[in-house]
Amino acid sequence: DIQMTQSPSTLSASVGDRVTITCRASQSISSWLAWYQQKPGKAPKLLIYKASSLESGVPSRFSGSGSGTEFTLTISSLQPDDFATYYCQQYNSYPDTFGQGTKVEIK
């Protein structure tokens, strides 16, 4: 199975900060990577697919980059609604696997 490792596990930031989350795959997954946002008690929400494509309706302050084994999710200016947990997912090969999550907290 492909292991997905996110860093950091927790991130403390303020409104307006630029935030970057990293996701590393244990082997190359080309660009078959998605990012999700999850708030407590809610289902995950797709933000980014194919490493850098913005899902319809997602604010442009979210962006994704990378290919192969290293990927990043960037929030250009953190908003109050962005405090949540973020997960990466590889869909290059079975089984789909997710990172362990990065919780973005208020500083």
Added chain:
Amino acid sequence: EVQLVESGGGLVQPGGSLRLSCAASGFTFSSYWMSWVRQAPGKGLEWVANIKQDGSEKYYVDSVKGRFTISRDNAKNSLYLQMNSLRAEDTAVYYCARGDDYGDLSPFDYWGQGTLVTVSS
């Protein structure tokens, strides 16, 4: 509006069985791969199984192979997960999620609200 609504969760004893359902609306259900994804309390996400549009292909994570069966009824716009020989480690919120309309491996663009399965004596 795309909607996915899960049901069927609850408390079950170890070794018991449960059948989850997911009612889909707002899109052509028969055109999409569908998946189940679970999340243990306070933990991350784990893909469980998926099924092709016509039900002819199904894939499972190793930990549920031989115990869980995914199925669908396109006439009823419904997805199912039959869970047998349940273990404590199967305790989780189970989400129904929509995949792609052409490939088996894909991101999930719509999710249900989840149904909680608790395996405990």
